[in-house]
Structures are given as structure tokens and as C-alpha cells.
Amino acid sequence: MPRQITAFSNPLVKSVRLLREKRHRREQGRFLAEGLRILTEALDAGCLPETIFYAVDSARHPLVVRLVAAVEQAGGEAIETSRDILHKLSGKDNPQTVLGVYAEFTLPLAALDRSTAPIWLVAQSLRDPGNLGTILRTGDAVGAGGLILIDDCVDPFSVEAVRASMGALFTQSIAAATWPEFVAWLRGGAGQLVGLSLDTDHDYQAPRYAAPTFLLVGNEAQGLPAEYAAECDLLVKMPMLGKADSLNAAVATAVMAYEVLNQRRRVPDPA
Amino acid sequence: MPRQITAFSNPLVKSVRLLREKRHRREQGRFLAEGLRILTEALDAGCLPETIFYAVDSARHPLVVRLVAAVEQAGGEAIETSRDILHKLSGKDNPQTVLGVYAEFTLPLAALDRSTAPIWLVAQSLRDPGNLGTILRTGDAVGAGGLILIDDCVDPFSVEAVRASMGALFTQSIAAATWPEFVAWLRGGAGQLVGLSLDTDHDYQAPRYAAPTFLLVGNEAQGLPAEYAAECDLLVKMPMLGKADSLNAAVATAVMAYEVLNQRRRVPDPA
Structure with missing residues (x-):
């Protein structure tokens, strides 16, 4: 009772x-x-x-x-x-x-089985709890295995992040690691590390992505540190036609994650 | 001085x-x-x-x-x-x-020249200022002409919306209208009205979109009212593979807007 x-x-x-x-x-x-x-x-x-x-x-x-x-x-x-x-x-x-x-249920990297999903999201020093929760929600939608938090990210268990995730917090594995720990774990198995960057000319639709794809997004204000970008197998960016020089971090992650998903699915014919 | x-x-x-x-x-x-x-x-x-x-x-x-x-x-x-x-x-x-x-610089619909841009974003009863600002930021990036606010949207000039727009507020035309005003204006000229909806089986990558494309996104919790959806020339949705049944409104708008943009551009060859 x-x-x-x-x-x-x-x-x-x-x-x-x-x-x-x-x-x-x-x-x-x-x-x-x-x-x-x-x-x-x-x-x-x-x-x-x-x-x-x-x-x-x-x-x-x-x-x-x-x-x-x-x-x-x-x-x-x-x-x-x-x-x-x-x-x-x-x-x-x-x-x-x-x-x-x-x-709480943050996992160590060793507990993740990368073979269970074709996409994994990786965020580095993300500061905004709304962005973090929104990225979890997107991860759920694109069939990601989970979210790996690198360095000093905002707490995924904050009230704002939980709310923005709309429940996806509970469907996504969440791991936390330092950058060296992440790189060591990543290179111990299959996987393509794709960084979102403004310092590249590679269009995000040009490559064919290999599974499992690890999508790395950096801090909202700073982007990825140069040495992190150098470790990526690919750096890509979305076209930006306007005056602004960047997208919201959660938006960029979603546009990129849907590109990876779209490359691997058959689009139904129009009804 | x-x-x-x-x-x-x-x-x-x-x-x-x-x-x-x-x-x-x-x-x-x-x-x-x-x-x-x-x-x-x-x-x-x-x-x-x-x-x-x-x-x-x-x-x-x-x-x-x-x-x-x-x-x-x-x-x-x-x-x-x-x-x-x-x-x-x-x-x-x-x-x-x-x-x-x-x-402040909200415009009447009559002041918009739809021929100046191939994409226009339309939001109905959007409640979150961060979402509204993020949608403006995305609009700037995809070359949208502006954002049309339908019914009772959150104020685009709130401190939170301005901040989330990261300056895109100043590059995008912003108009406000009731739904009947919008429909009357829309049907007085060229344009395809595409609604984001969960109540459809039409995959968002199946159609070829016609310019100018008006992308309509509804309230975060309710989505589009049925009579608004009925007015749309197309209703589409993104695939969602997970347990959650929807995407964040600003994320869904961005994924959709990039699809429209991608259909109209040549992707550079990989360098």
C-alpha cells in the first residue's frame, strides 16, 4: 500500500x-x-x-x-x-x-558492446543540459547504442537533461570517460570515428560511413580540440548558407546521425 | 562620446x-x-x-x-x-x-517576398524559446527566407530565444499570423506546404520537394491540429527506430530542412 x-x-x-x-x-x-x-x-x-x-x-x-x-x-x-x-x-x-x-546508471566503456548498434554518439565537454538530453532523444530515434560523454560534460542526470531526453535517457546506454580512455577503447575494436568540425571542407554527405560509426560532437562554444580532431578518421561538416557559422550542437548531431541512418536504410516508395 | x-x-x-x-x-x-x-x-x-x-x-x-x-x-x-x-x-x-x-521587427505576411528563398519555416504554437531560437539558427544555415509564427508561439524576442538563435534572429525575416491569415496568404502564390507529423506513413525522404517549400512544425507536446494537417500538401515524418515516439521540435525541423536543402544541391566529391 x-x-x-x-x-x-x-x-x-x-x-x-x-x-x-x-x-x-x-x-x-x-x-x-x-x-x-x-x-x-x-x-x-x-x-x-x-x-x-x-x-x-x-x-x-x-x-x-x-x-x-x-x-x-x-x-x-x-x-x-x-x-x-x-x-x-x-x-x-x-x-x-x-x-x-x-x-544512476553510468557505465564504464568496457561495459559497452559496440556490436549491438551501428551508431554511437560521443559528446565532448558539452555544457548545456538541454542539448545533452536532446542528443539522447535523437540517439533513441536513430537506433544509436548509447552516448559516450568525454571530459567534463554536463550531468546527464540533471533535471533539465532528463526532461529534454523525454525518456530516452532510459533507453540509451550512457558511459563516461576521459579522451585517452576513449581512444584506447575505440581503437581496441571496429569503428569509424567521425568528428563534426567547422575546420574542414569535407561535406557530410560525401563519405559512405562504416559501422559502427562513432559521431563525435564537441563543446558548444569551442568545438573539438585540435588534437581530438586529429584522431578522427573523418572530419565532416554540414553546408551552411547563411551568415551564422555554426549550428546548435544537438541539431548538428541529429542532422549527421540521420545522414548515417539514411545511408543504411531503404526509403519506402511514396504511397 | x-x-x-x-x-x-x-x-x-x-x-x-x-x-x-x-x-x-x-x-x-x-x-x-x-x-x-x-x-x-x-x-x-x-x-x-x-x-x-x-x-x-x-x-x-x-x-x-x-x-x-x-x-x-x-x-x-x-x-x-x-x-x-x-x-x-x-x-x-x-x-x-x-x-x-x-x-522589434516582426513583419506582416504581406511584407514577405516568398520568391527570395527556396525554404521557409513555419511554427505553430511553439512553446519553448530555446526551440524557437534554434529553429531561427537552422533557418539561417539552410538559406531559409524566414520564420512564420502561427497562433500563440513563444515570443521570438525573449532573451532565451535571442540567445538560442545566436544572432540568426537578425538574418531571418520573422512574421506572425493566425492560421486563416497564413493559409489565405500561402494559397495566393506558389508554394508547397509540408507538415511534420507523426500521423502519417510518408517517409520524409520519399518526396521531391517543390520550391518554395514551407515546412510546418507544430506544438512540442500536441503536434499539428488535425485541420492544419489536412491543409498540408504533404505530411511526412522521419524514421524513428527507438522507443520514443517523437523528436525534439527544433531537431525535427532541422533534419527536414536539410533534406530539402540536400535535394537541391550538388554534394562535393570527397577530397
Whole structure:
């Protein structure tokens, strides 16, 4: 049976609220995800929260009922609470109906099996949580195996990144590594490292990409460091016809990832 | 000569600070843009701020010198101020070196010349300012003529949208219209209306698009209303291989816009 919490001073409320800060996520090894859509995507991907909070006025929503049953069956805890407490937990004026507390799941590179997917996304020193979450969402759509975070990337388990991923966080493997670790792992197996760069004349549609393709995107403001670019098997860029000299990092990653996907699929005839 | 402002109580500081709110932007017909990169992009696109604020410690930066000279030559006002005042104006902990106050420039549809570009982007009830700015940035890159905002879109002149556009706000025409106004204008001339939709089996790479192509993207959560989709000449979608059922709106727009662009260009041979 769900228990009820109505007091702001409840120790669990206090501890969960701290998960909005990276330091506490690392200490607790947990993170927050909010919203029926994202928690349901997580469930469908086989990921259950350790604890689920839901608004008392949504207790009969079929998706809430399903989530609560699944959490309790797995030995987790379901907590019925007020919108005010959900507001306090999420920090949002208009809080979602449900909020889940999940265990973090960053992998070491050695745990990735590159043969399971033809595309892998690699981000270096990405700073914007919205970009990171959006790249996870794109990775899910193009059938990527996961996202490898190089150097000092923004936390993929931040509330903003989780939200922008729209649940794809739970379908994509996430690994973190330094650049030397990544290069050593990459060169220990098959794979083509393709860097997105503004310092090249190679059009992104010219090459035929080899699987597994590792798409490397650099920091939003700086792009890839020169020595990282030098390690790539290919550097490519999209045409840019306007006055601006670059694309948003998540957009560039998506345009590139769809090119790789498109080269490997048969386009259905027009109906 | 630039004048100096050091007092938080200065009436101009108070009035400019209000531009972070939409209501005051509409009242004053002005908006804020921040940062050397964006203000320089604007200058290169022929757009000058009515007023430029710059940090006294950056007065000798060559790009600041150039901006200040251009503003003063055009009869605008340059104001040397402190980081504290810039912080107050921008609301950011780590304010940019420069901040410009620009006149808003939304156009009526009748002012757009569709023959000037082969692609136009159209957004309906877009809610996220980052998505709107990113779509402007993509529009610049693909050579779009501009962005047409349908129904109740987020304000393109919000600080977040301007920032996400990275200056593309100043290179793209921006028009706003209701759906009936847009349809009447669209059908009064050449143009193919292509809607991004999840409720179709038409692969986005199957058709050959006709110029000018009007790419229509709907609200982030709802997609296009059925009656809007029915008006489209084509509905298309990208393949999605994963568990998630949609892409980020700015990502979907970019993947689609690059497909249209790619159909019309010759890809350079690999070097």
C-alpha cells in the first residue's frame, strides 16, 4: 500500500529535494525524473524508480495506477502526496503529476558492446543540459547504442537533461570517460570515428560511413580540440548558407546521425 | 562620446531591465540581445541597437570598439557601465560584456517576398524559446527566407530565444499570423506546404520537394491540429527506430530542412 506524506519536514522529502543538485545526486547515486510520459517511457524500457511520488488527485489515472503497481511489485515504494510537496520536490511552479527517484546508471566503456548498434554518439565537454538530453532523444530515434560523454560534460542526470531526453535517457546506454580512455577503447575494436568540425571542407554527405560509426560532437562554444580532431578518421561538416557559422550542437548531431541512418536504410516508395 | 552610467536608479537602467518581460517589450517595441558574438552577427546583418551598454573593463576590445563606433555613427547611444549594472540588466550571474537594445521587427505576411528563398519555416504554437531560437539558427544555415509564427508561439524576442538563435534572429525575416491569415496568404502564390507529423506513413525522404517549400512544425507536446494537417500538401515524418515516439521540435525541423536543402544541391566529391 502506498504511504502518504503530507509534511514538508519529512526526511524523505528533504533528501529527495536535494537531488536537484549534482553533488547530492553523486552522494546518493540517485536522480529525479518527472512526468507521466517520461516515467512511462522508463517503465516500458524496463526501468523502475526506487520511489515514486504521485499527486493524490491523480491516484486513479490509469498510467499512475500502472506505475504504482509496477513499483510496489518490484519492492519499491509508492508515496501519495500533495501538489505542494511535488512543487517542493521538483522546484517547478506547475509540477508534474508524478516524480520518480531512480538509481544512476553510468557505465564504464568496457561495459559497452559496440556490436549491438551501428551508431554511437560521443559528446565532448558539452555544457548545456538541454542539448545533452536532446542528443539522447535523437540517439533513441536513430537506433544509436548509447552516448559516450568525454571530459567534463554536463550531468546527464540533471533535471533539465532528463526532461529534454523525454525518456530516452532510459533507453540509451550512457558511459563516461576521459579522451585517452576513449581512444584506447575505440581503437581496441571496429569503428569509424567521425568528428563534426567547422575546420574542414569535407561535406557530410560525401563519405559512405562504416559501422559502427562513432559521431563525435564537441563543446558548444569551442568545438573539438585540435588534437581530438586529429584522431578522427573523418572530419565532416554540414553546408551552411547563411551568415551564422555554426549550428546548435544537438541539431548538428541529429542532422549527421540521420545522414548515417539514411545511408543504411531503404526509403519506402511514396504511397 | 559614450556616457557613463553607474547608478542602479538610473531611469534608463530601470526601463531596459523591464525588457526581460514580454509585456514591456510589447509596450516599448524593443528587445534585448546580449553578448559580443550575437551583437556582432547583428551588425554584420545590418542591424544596430538603439542603445548599447558595455562593461568599462572591455572598452578596448576591438569588437566593442567597432560596435560602439557603429552605434554612435548611426545616431544611437553607447553607454559605458559596470559589470554590476550589466548583471542587473541581463539577470545573469555572469553577464556578457555587451548588451544591445533593439527595435522589434516582426513583419506582416504581406511584407514577405516568398520568391527570395527556396525554404521557409513555419511554427505553430511553439512553446519553448530555446526551440524557437534554434529553429531561427537552422533557418539561417539552410538559406531559409524566414520564420512564420502561427497562433500563440513563444515570443521570438525573449532573451532565451535571442540567445538560442545566436544572432540568426537578425538574418531571418520573422512574421506572425493566425492560421486563416497564413493559409489565405500561402494559397495566393506558389508554394508547397509540408507538415511534420507523426500521423502519417510518408517517409520524409520519399518526396521531391517543390520550391518554395514551407515546412510546418507544430506544438512540442500536441503536434499539428488535425485541420492544419489536412491543409498540408504533404505530411511526412522521419524514421524513428527507438522507443520514443517523437523528436525534439527544433531537431525535427532541422533534419527536414536539410533534406530539402540536400535535394537541391550538388554534394562535393570527397577530397
